[in-house]
Amino acid sequence: MLDTGIKVLFEGNNITRLLDGLWVTTRIALISVILSVFFGTIIGIGWSSRFRIIHVFARFYLEIMRIMPILVLLFLFYFGLTRIAHINLNAEMASIIVFTLWGTAEMSDLVRGALTSLPKHQKESGLALGLKSFDIYFYILVPQAIRRLLPATINLTTRIIKSTSLVVLIGVVELLKVGQQIIETASLLRNQTAAFWVYAVIFLLYFIICYPISQLSFHLEKKWQS
Amino acid sequence: MHPTDEIILSLDKINKSYDDRIVLHEISLDVKKGEVVVVIGPSGCGKSTLLRCINGLEPIQNGRIRLNDQTITDVGTDWTKVRQHIGMVFQSYDLFPHMTVIENILLGPIKAQKRSKKEVEAQAELLLERVGLLDRKTAYPRQLSGGQKQRVAIIRALCMNPDIMLFDEVTASLDPEMVREVLDVMLQLAKSGMTMIIVTHEMAFAKAVADRVLFMDNGYIVESGKPEEFFNAPQTQRAKKFLNQFKFSENREDEA
Amino acid sequence: MTLFLSVSNQMDLINEGTILIGMDYLFFAKYAPLYYEGALLALNIAAISVILSIMVGLCCACIHYYKVPLLKPSVSIYIELSRNTPLLVQLFFLYFGLPKMGIRFESESCAIIALTFLGGSYMSEAFRSGLESIGKLQLESGLSIGLNKIQLMRYVVLPQAFAIALPAIGANIIFLIKETSMLSVVALEDPMFVAKDLIGMNSDTKEALLLLVVTYIVMILPLSLILTFIEKKVRHAGYGH
Ligand SMILES: Nc1ncnc2c1ncn2[C@@H]1O[C@H](COP(=O)(O)OP(=O)(O)O)[C@@H](O)[C@H]1O
Numbered sequence: 001m002l003d004t005g006i007k008v009l010f011e012g013n014n015i016t017r018l019l020d021g022l023w024v025t026t027r028i029a030l031i032s033v034i035l036s037v038f039f040g041t042i043i044g045i046g047w048s049s050r051f052r053i054i055h056v057f058a059r060f061y062l063e064i065m066r067i068m069p070i071l072v073l074l075f076l077f078y079f080g081l082t083r084i085a086h087i088n089l090n091a092e093m094a095s096i097i098v099f100t101l102w103g104t105a106e107m108s109d110l111v112r113g114a115l116t117s118l119p120k121h122q123k124e125s126g127l128a129l130g131l132k133s134f135d136i137y138f139y140i141l142v143p144q145a146i147r148r149l150l151p152a153t154i155n156l157t158t159r160i161i162k163s164t165s166l167v168v169l170i171g172v173v174e175l176l177k178v179g180q181q182i183i184e185t186a187s188l189l190r191n192q193t194a195a196f197w198v199y200a201v202i203f204l205l206y207f208i209i210c211y212p213i214s215q216l217s218f219h220l221e222k223k224w225q226s
Numbered sequence: 227m228h229p230t231d232e233i234i235l236s237l238d239k240i241n242k243s244y245d246d247r248i249v250l251h252e253i254s255l256d257v258k259k260g261e262v263v264v265v266i267g268p269s270g271c272g273k274s275t276l277l278r279c280i281n282g283l284e285p286i287q288n289g290r291i292r293l294n295d296q297t298i299t300d301v302g303t304d305w306t307k308v309r310q311h312i313g314m315v316f317q318s319y320d321l322f323p324h325m326t327v328i329e330n331i332l333l334g335p336i337k338a339q340k341r342s343k344k345e346v347e348a349q350a351e352l353l354l355e356r357v358g359l360l361d362r363k364t365a366y367p368r369q370l371s372g373g374q375k376q377r378v379a380i381i382r383a384l385c386m387n388p389d390i391m392l393f394d395e396v397t398a399s400l401d402p403e404m405v406r407e408v409l410d411v412m413l414q415l416a417k418s419g420m421t422m423i424i425v426t427h428e429m430a431f432a433k434a435v436a437d438r439v440l441f442m443d444n445g446y447i448v449e450s451g452k453p454e455e456f457f458n459a460p461q462t463q464r465a466k467k468f469l470n471q472f473k474f475s476e477n478r479e480d481e482a
Numbered sequence: 483m484t485l486f487l488s489v490s491n492q493m494d495l496i497n498e499g500t501i502l503i504g505m506d507y508l509f510f511a512k513y514a515p516l517y518y519e520g521a522l523l524a525l526n527i528a529a530i531s532v533i534l535s536i537m538v539g540l541c542c543a544c545i546h547y548y549k550v551p552l553l554k555p556s557v558s559i560y561i562e563l564s565r566n567t568p569l570l571v572q573l574f575f576l577y578f579g580l581p582k583m584g585i586r587f588e589s590e591s592c593a594i595i596a597l598t599f600l601g602g603s604y605m606s607e608a609f610r611s612g613l614e615s616i617g618k619l620q621l622e623s624g625l626s627i628g629l630n631k632i633q634l635m636r637y638v639v640l641p642q643a644f645a646i647a648l649p650a651i652g653a654n655i656i657f658l659i660k661e662t663s664m665l666s667v668v669a670l671e672d673p674m675f676v677a678k679d680l681i682g683m684n685s686d687t688k689e690a691l692l693l694l695v696v697t698y699i700v701m702i703l704p705l706s707l708i709l710t711f712i713e714k715k716v717r718h719a720g721y722g723h
């Protein structure tokens with residue numbers, strides 16, 4: 001039973017198919033992370049400014065994103081845009097939009113947190129050293145903000161990667177979907193335990209990708225804590 | 227009140243090291259009932275470690291400690307019991323922040339010693355009254371000043387009815403104007419006949435309160451004697467140098 | 483499937499009530515109860531999982547705190563596995579993978595096991611940071627008034643650690659409730675399942691989605707507000723000095 005089941009992984013091009021599926025997943029995650037960092041930084045900087053209207057807007061946006069499960073957002077955008085607004089949009093695009101919206105919200109909160117927590121006296125001691133405000137920004141404040149931000153941003157990346165598994169539920173052909181296809185074929189060939197092995201491998205693939213990234217975030221955080 | 231001849235605490239050649247570094251060398255010390263021993267010495271010389279070994283917060287490598295004729299450094303010592311006879315007050319404020327003043331004081335006597343709440347509370351109120359903190363009974367530590375917190379910490383230890391009290395630089399992290407109120411409480415306590423070992427950097431207070439002064443350096447007891455003798459005519463070069471630092475700073479203050 | 487049948491039986495009835503600003507109000511009256519029941523099911527499973535997660539998390543945090551030999555490395559492995567894999571994959575593995583090896587769970591048990599597997603590690607981290615924030619001095623002053631180890635934990639460490647962990651615990655509870663949105667993959671009829679079914683019939687997508695959003699707002703917003711309140715309160719109380 002054991003050997004027939006595990007065989008499915010090495011049949012045909014199953015391994016490469018799974019890796020292709022994994023690439024779809026990571027592609028969605030990567031694009032979303034890059035866009036989130038970009039938009040999140042802009043909104044975060046605006047949020048840490050004095051304009052009250054931005055505060056209200058950003059807070060509202062963040063709360064919505066925090067209350068709604070990602071899967072609900074995926075349904076909302078995919079079915080909402082295609083069925084209700086009749087916009088022609090494939091599921092992968094819808095996923096990227098949703099993860100970007102969500103990631104942007106989280107990122108803007110991180111940026112705001114990092115900027116507002118920078119101690120004031122840092123700026124003053126910079127002034128005391130005779131630095132111009134531009135220099136203060138680029139040599140003192142920005143490097144410190146990045147140190148605070150980077151671990152959390154990396155952590156956000158793993159959260160987005162894990163969430164990308166959900167896109168199978170709106171029909172993107174990614175890792176889990178490829179897995180399902182492989183299992184279906186295998187069960188036609190009377191391979192009963194294929195499902196166990198395929199899902200175990202997918203479980204491990206996610207772990208192999210996320211674990212090093214979370215370790216990196218953890219170590220950076222520890223290193224830069226002091 | 228003068229110390230009696232009855233020996234309450236006895237250290238016999240204790241050695242303490244962290245990894246390979248020896249921080250206490252063959253320390254021997256007898257403390258009589260009612261005696262006030264003041265320990266002074268430069269920072270890092272092992273004063274805190276000495277106190278921590280006495281109430282078992284640090285294990286020792288060699289030697290023997292006896293409290294009330296009971297050896298407390300044997301394997302299998304029930305430190306929970308022993309510590310109920312030893313009161314300790316630390317340098318930093320160590321009150322439990324989630325409990326009020328009175329809850330802080332009652333915790334040990336009620337939970338560890340299983341005494342009746344009524345009895346302990348009466349005792350606690352009496353002591354709080356004496357140090358002028360009865361009206362702060364239901365305050366939380368964060369609502370108290372540093373000096374008030376340390377007075378409460380002293381009472382918390384006292385309410386266990388300990389045989390001996392250990393004080394580790396209890397005024398070192400206080401603002402200068404609060405030092406006095408805490409030292410006064412300790413002075414009162416000494417007069418009432420409590421056996422005490424006090425680590426302090428307040429030399430005037432040491433002179434006033436001590437029956438005996440120990441000078442430690444580098445893990446050794448370098449000198450031991452009556453306060454008048456020690457402060458007026460220290461025997462060793464190291465003690466002279468140490469005391470000189472304080473003279474210097476006192477003179478400086480005079481000049482200013 | 484029962485849902486699907488009942489819906490198609492009522493189809494004509496719904497169509498008659500259609501169209502006022504493009505919304506089908508009869509639809510709401512008709513299907514709101516389905517969402518309501520879905521929400522109850524999801525909250526029910528979330529509640530059980532939260533309680534189990536807290537127990538698992540507390541155990542793991544204590545094992546970590548007391549550095550229990552053998553168990554500590556196992557706990558670390560569990561936490562890394564749980565935190566670095568998606569719940570959806572965990573669910574697929576439990577529900578579709580394990581039965582092939584002869585280990586079979588009911589849908590609900592599957593959901594509870596997976597949510598607890600996930601939530602346990604998050605709760606453990608919350609408790610752990612709470613426990614670690616209790617300084618050595620607090621422990622020593624507890625010992626020096628003669629408390630034993632259990633009393634020290636009970637009266638000094640846990641109350642403070644719990645207060646510090648409270649916001650994180652609250653955030654984890656909300657996180658777990660949100661994660662129940664995946665339960666439809668193990669054939670549980672949660673709000674997501676209801677919405678999927680209605681959308682699948684290709685009618686009234688708008689209303690189905692609106693009800694879905696409203697359902698989750700009702701499920702989560704009150705908790706989120708309470709959490710914000712508690713967080714503020716804990717911060718202002720200013721434990722520590
Ligand atoms: N937990 C510890 N581990 C290693 N070394 C320690 C530890 N605690 C204290 N020491 C060392 O022991 C010596 C004595 O410390 P301590 O008793 O605190 O000195 P004092 O209280 O006189 O300033 C110091 O050199 C200190 O560095």
Ligand SMILES: [Mg+2]
Pocket residue numbers: 273274275394395
């Ligand atoms: Mg010290």
